[in-house]
Amino acid sequence: MRIVQIVPHYVPSYYFGGVLHVAHALSKALLVLEHEVRVCTTNLKDRRCDLDVPVSLPCQVDGVTVYYEATSLSRYWGFSPTLARQIRQQVAWADVVFIHFHYQFASVVGGWICRLLRKPYIIFTHGSLNRDGISLRSHTLKQLYLRLLEHGNFRQALFAAYHSQEERENSFCFGRYQIVPNGVDPQAFEPLPAKGSFRVQYPALQDRLLILYLGRLDAGKGLDLLLPAFRHLVDRCSDVHLVLAGGDEKGYESSLQQMVSNLQIQEHVTFTGLIGGDLKLAALQDSDIYVLPSRSEGLSIAMLEAMYMGLPVIVSDRVGLWRAIEAERCGLVVPLDVAPLADALLSMATQPNRAEMGAHAAELVQTRYTWPTITQNLLARLENSLSL
Numbered sequence: 001m002r003i004v005q006i007v008p009h010y011v012p013s014y015y016f017g018g019v020l021h022v023a024h025a026l027s028k029a030l031l032v033l034e035h036e037v038r039v040c041t042t043n044l045k046d047r048r049c050d051l052d053v054p055v056s057l058p059c060q061v062d063g064v065t066v067y068y069e070a071t072s073l074s075r076y077w078g079f080s081p082t083l084a085r086q087i088r089q090q091v092a093w094a095d096v097v098f099i100h101f102h103y104q105f106a107s108v109v110g111g112w113i114c115r116l117l118r119k120p121y122i123i124f125t126h127g128s129l130n131r132d133g134i135s136l137r138s139h140t141l142k143q144l145y146l147r148l149l150e151h152g153n154f155r156q157a158l159f160a161a162y163h164s165q166e167e168r169e170n171s172f173c174f175g176r177y178q179i180v181p182n183g184v185d186p187q188a189f190e191p192l193p194a195k196g197s198f199r200v201q202y203p204a205l206q207d208r209l210l211i212l213y214l215g216r217l218d219a220g221k222g223l224d225l226l227l228p229a230f231r232h233l234v235d236r237c238s239d240v241h242l243v244l245a246g247g248d249e250k251g252y253e254s255s256l257q258q259m260v261s262n263l264q265i266q267e268h269v270t271f272t273g274l275i276g277g278d279l280k281l282a283a284l285q286d287s288d289i290y291v292l293p294s295r296s297e298g299l300s301i302a303m304l305e306a307m308y309m310g311l312p313v314i315v316s317d318r319v320g321l322w323r324a325i326e327a328e329r330c331g332l333v334v335p336l337d338v339a340p341l342a343d344a345l346l347s348m349a350t351q352p353n354r355a356e357m358g359a360h361a362a363e364l365v366q367t368r369y370t371w372p373t374i375t376q377n378l379l380a381r382l383e384n385s386l387s388l
Contacts (some may be wrong), residue, residue, distance in 0.1 A: 001379075002036045004094040006087055008078045008104035010041035010068070011061055013051060014276060015247060017216060018182070018301050019100050019126050025185055026098065027064040029375035038094075040087045042078045042106065043068040056082055078104045088113050096382065097121035099153070102128050103145060111153025120386060123154060124161045124180070127298030129171040132318065146172070158385045161378075163299035164320030170296065176385075180378050181321075182299045183371040184308045189281065198282035202270055205286070208241040209349055212287035212311070214280070214302040217271075218249040222293030222316060223256055225338050229293075231263045232342035237349050240268060245283055247274035284309040289348050293334070293341055294319050308365040312357035314344045330361035 007023040009016040027037045038058075045051045053059055053068045060066070067090065069083035083106060091097055091113050099114070101107040101123050114121040134142050154160055154174035161180035162168040168177060199205040211230070215221060223244065230242050242265075244256065253271060260269045275283060290306035291314045297303075299320035307313060313331035315322055326333045332348060334340040348354060367373075 002093060002095045003030055003038075003098065004087075004090045004096075005037065005039045005098045005100065006106050006110035007039065007041050007100040008102055008106040009044055010039055010066055013045050014274070015046040016044075017247075019102050019124075021301055022124065022126070022182055023098075023100055024062070024064070025183065025371045026375060026378075028062055028185070029371045031063055032372070033375065033379070037064055038090050039064060039066040040083060040090055040106070040110075041066060041068055042071050042080055042083060044071060044075060044078065047075065056086065074105075078106055080105060084109045084113070088117075091117055091119050094119060096158075096386070099123045099157075101125055101150070103142065107153070108149045111150065111157070115152070115156055120158050122159055122161055122178075122382065122385075123157045125163075125167075125171065125298070127163065127167055127171075127296065127320075129173070130167065130296040130298070131170055131172065132296040134172075146174075158382070166318075166320045166322060167298040170318070178381055181369055181374055182301050182304060183369045183374045184301070184304050184365060185371050186308075186366075189308065192285055193278050193282040195285055198279070198286040201279075201282075202243075202272075204267070204270060205241050205243070208239050209237070209289070210287045211240065211242045211289045211291055211345070211349075212245065212283060212306065213243065213291050214245045214275075214283065214306065215292065215300065216249045217244065217246045217253045217256060219252055220295045222295055222336065224259065225336065225341055226291060226293050227256065227259050227263060227265070227269075229338050229341035229345055230268070231265055232338075233345045233349060234265055234268050236346055240349060242269045243272060243283065243287070244269065245272040245275050245280070280305075284311065287311055288354070289314065289345075290331075291345070292316070292319055293336065295336060304365050304369055307358075307361035308369075310355075310358040310362040312348060312351075312354050312361060314341070314348055316341075324364060325361075328360050328364050329357060330364055331357055 011024045030037045043051045058065050067086050069080045071080045099110045159176040159178045290311040293316045297319040322333045332344040334344045
């Protein structure tokens with residue numbers, strides 16, 4: 001099968017987070033299954049800089065053929081006439097198209113061209129239709145954007161792909177849908193760094209119980225609840241440390257730093273900035289607990305990676321997969337409030353069966369949430385949709 005993926009940003013534009021990780025993981029898994037894959041994207045590295053890659057020419061990224069195109073006028077929206085032309089050319093070649101939606105030009109024009117050329121396509125929502133997330137940021141503008149630019153694309157897609165049932169229940173839906181979870185690539189965990197290597201780089205972590213948050217430093221992640229909850233834990237257990245590992249989102253790190261100072265927990269909190277590769281694996285290897293008190297989350301790849309590594313988790317009941325985490329005893333699920341989060345941190349820090357929870361977490365992800373398994377299931381459902 002010839003498959004084109006349309007995504008606003010692609011590897012190695014890691015600044016833009018989870019969407020490109022999903023697209024690239026799918027690309028690699030599809031290649032293993034001997035499908036032909038091409039990717040249409042922009043050459044944006046971050047909000048100000050471009051990737052050092054050829055534009056409008058096929059590039060090879062881990063065996064995936066990628067067409068990077070320059071933006072003009074609006075970098076924020078990713079506006080690119082050359083991307084539109086490239087998408088038209090590649091969609092004409094494709095049997096089916098995967099569109100990754102994130103309020104960007106790429107998904108708008110991708111859907112329009114698929115409809116024009118009568119090519120079947122699916123749309124990955126990536127949590128962008130979450131009602132709570134939309135209410136937090138530019139509610140009226142996003143509603144208008146969806147109605148004017150994307151409504152028809154969703155209506156005529158084979159289906160929209162939500163990452164979890166929880167995400168679907170809390171999101172807008174404009175037509176057919178399927179649950180297509182995020183996953184992990186087992187090969188990315190081989191080999192693992194030596195245990196203790198992350199703590200060596202950050203001496204303040206030595207001999208302390210390490211609680212890890214891995215993800216964007218963003219107002220929607222509930223970090224304003226986590227820090228005061230962690231303050232309560234420090235009052236009860238002095239040998240604990242919180243690592244906030246992630247890129248700064250719109251200057252939010254300075255607000256968190258101020259909160260840490262006001263709470264007087266500077267000696268117990270470390271900001272690492274964005275981490276990846278071996279350093280990310282080392283952080284997962286050396287951590288004891290993973291925490292994600294997000295206000296809205298489709299299905300966090302970072303959480304899945306932590307669970308794959310055998311970490312018990314503390315998550316809010318707004319995080320995708322929370323029901324399975326609770327049912328399979330992979331960790332603790334809490335409502336969005338400081339007090340229950342503080343209780344969960346204390347319970348987990350003193351939990352005698354913490355390792356057992358971590359083992360349940362690893363088993364859940366390793367059996368159901370790896371990219372080879374997810375991709376095979378997606379292709380089976382895609383073939384069924386195409387045959388209708």
